[in-house]
Amino acid sequence: MTGATRATSPGPERIEGHAKVTGTARYAFEHPVADPLYLHPLRATIARGRVTSVDTTAAERVDGVRLVLTHHNAEALVPIGDPELAVLQSDEIAFRGQLIGAVVAETQESAAHAADLVEIRYERMAHDSDFRDDADIVYTPDADASPMLSPDLEEGDVDAALADAAFTVDATYTTPTEHHNPLEPHAVIAAWDDDGLTLHDSNQGSHLVRDLIAPLFGVDKERVSVISPHVGGAFGSKGMPHGHVALTALAARHTAGRPVKYALSRTQMFELVGYRPPTRQRVRLGADREGRLVATEHDSLEQTSRFKQYAEQSASASREMYTSPNRRVTNRLAALDVPAPTWMRAPGEAGGMYALESAMDELAVSAGIDPVELRLRNEPEVAPVSGLPFSSRNLPACLREGAERFGWHERDPRPGVRREGDWLVGTGVAASSFPSLFFPGSLATIRHESGGKYRVEIGAVDIGTGSRTALTQLAAEALEVPVEAVELWLGSTEQPHASLAGGSAGTASWGSTVVEAVRAFRTEHGHDPVSGAETTAGAGKNPDAGEYAMHSYGAQFAEVRVNADTGEVRVPRMLGVFAAGRIVNPRTARSQFLGGMTMGISMALHEHSVVDERFGHVVNHDLAGYHIAGNADVGSVEVDWIDEHDPHVNPVGVKGIGEIGIVGTAAAIGNAAHHATGVRVRDLPLTPEKFLR
């Protein structure tokens, strides 16, 4: 189970890699359609109130304008319980930037120009966009508010244990609003004809988009096609369809079959497609003289929207991570007049583990125990709280292997004593964890074309992770044929139903589906099938679900330099060692870990959507103002993994790797920055002024 082994082969190259680098892979907006029109949205410039009048006269006079759509002339949609999709259904405004209309024209430029000429008057109402811990806005979410949310946890007597503890930490950490900013903006082409609606859309689940958009327009699901062969990143922001999809489909009702195209601008992406909500987390830890935790408390407050609830579970990171006889874990929400937050890469874990793993480092410092050793001493035998055995848990192996390779054992624990020129130098560590999820309900079709060639169809979406390649490999392996003998079709509702590309569950869920479908195919057609033999099947229920605690783990090590004069923070070196079950394709897997860690560097140093509560909007709403790590910010990043065989998680033994890379990175960097400077910064991001003295 343990012991580091390096994959000997890097695995097949990404199947669509050549098409992508040569620009021939078609993303949603690029799909050729006949005679398209272009949409430019109208967005609210107040944070709460209602639209009292709309004057479209000047806009309609602009050459090429075909339609100005507002709540006055938009058709009624069927209420399906998602306020984001109920666009133009009333005059109410619930957040700044809300979609309140659209101009559709022959060119993007004329649509944008005409949109500027629409005169909108408002009745303003007082709004509240100031994220804070205030009884007026804070509430306890219902346990069913999110599948990942658990009710408050109270085990033992935390206060008494803290009072008796040899070492304690009581610290509050904050993480800011962050926006996903995938390379490909959200984009959609909508066209209605006699058969129904066709959407070329950038999303994480074309079947999910269909399942929500069809009932919204009161049409059968079979009459909606969603086509998404390539998606240029998503990070959760394309998990659920947002208002722009409904708006574009609504506009296309008025264009006599002409397709309507809409790609969001970067600024619109700061208002309309979700974000990681800000958090304020208090962590209290108590340990005995040997550093064994006697109490763990984690209370998280996160922002949600009054318009649409989104409940995240950051404090839940502390439920199953370390052994602790006394434990209290609570999650609270603060509801504001702001756009709806949504999942963003490792939702809950990214922020929650930042707080927990920073607090663990503070405990290590106050107890005088090496931070790697402290974590090893608190390794649980079985999952805390549930008491379930772990399906596999190789955090200690990750920590030990990482420490060895990083050169951790030569580390002088004293903070603020290493200087090279103008730079203070330090190192830090943090653990990573992410649940191993499996989404049921996917189906795959296996078809023997002829001469040993197989066609495999599953309506999954490859959001850039390498799913197309990994699923082809798993299909070939199950079919016992070379990879070249399998042609995999995905990315559309033309293929059998597949679950969302999210929760790091893609390869686990779809891979299991493909493998089970191959088994069903062999059962039905044997090992010498006729041409055209075909079977559609899915994966059954995992008998081990609910019997084991299932997570992937990792250990992240960072070297950080902080400029003694200016406070600038640099991360010249990182190492991440992960234990995430079977790694199907080392080449694309490495890219996932690397991407997660890079996004973690970005989270640690840069990402911060600054909200101006007077207006209720994000002020730095473009890529000049909202910084994402550039190449110069990312030094050496080494990624490796422990060879781990987990027979319990799912039929393919895959735990999921899309998110764990971002979990723990920010804590490792913050801990290293403390080691470099002696300054403990508890508010992300780690901008220079926080280290200035």
Next chain:
Amino acid sequence: MKPFDYQRATDADSAISLVSGDPEARYIGGGTNLVDHMKLGIAEPGKLVDITRLPYDSVESLPDGRVRIGATVRNSDLAAEPVIRQRYPVLAQALLSGASGQLRNLATTGGNLLQRTRCSYFQDVTTPCNKREPGSGCSALEGWNRHHAVLGASERCVATHPSDMAVALAALDADVLVEGPDGQRTVPVTELHRLPGDEPERDTVLRHGELVTAVELPSLPFASRSRYRKVRDRASFAFALVSVAAAVELVEGTITDVRIALGGLAHKPWRATEAERVLRGAPATEETFRAAADAELAAARTLRDNEFKVPMTRNTLASVLRELTRQEGS
């Protein structure tokens, strides 16, 4: 974006008459600032006159030791020019620390100088801004003002000038050559940009129709030992939080001459005359450096989010002076 006309000028006279005769006309060089502003709806010219084909695309060493930089020389070309790298390293470093490679390939010398001040609220037509709409109020004064001015600001405007190049030019005492409907004139670069005062909508002293044709650098031999240090949130492609351009002449441990300009602190590149006064004739010691920084920053007035700029500037200026005097002494 509002529809507009486009014309390419073939000579300076016709360019000047095209623009000066039409209050809605604007010159366009690389377009890296103006086109952004047109997309944002904060600039709505009726006509663009493209000046990139005018004969201002070379760098010349003049017989009197001065160097003349044509207004349409691209930032990346200027940074690579041997005479700039050898005689004015502060300018090459400032250019290379600005924007991204792609932008530097497009941006021109004149256009870089004439960038407008930068402020998130100025760029957002849905928020009040005195620069965009005089009298509408300043959203930054009580808002997010981390990047805003601590020197020379007014109640009307606290925006900062974003150019790195202009900070180096201010330190070097460069002159800006201007042609207009009324003929030629020369404006010291330190007097080109304005402080906001009661008219924040006016970024420079140029009149409508005036065209920057060149920038001239004085001979200034000690500028061969000069440095530009930019402090920013990420290692590349970010505007300065603060920046320091400096050149020092050192004789036996005494600073005999010095030029300093600061970026990220004001509505214009900030020539640090107070700091220079303290340094000139003084020993090159840490105490002198700190005293010089304190003298310059005595007038600083900070806002909610930008208090850090004062200690950051003090430390950065001291660091640059330390480095330059160490170089000189070695």
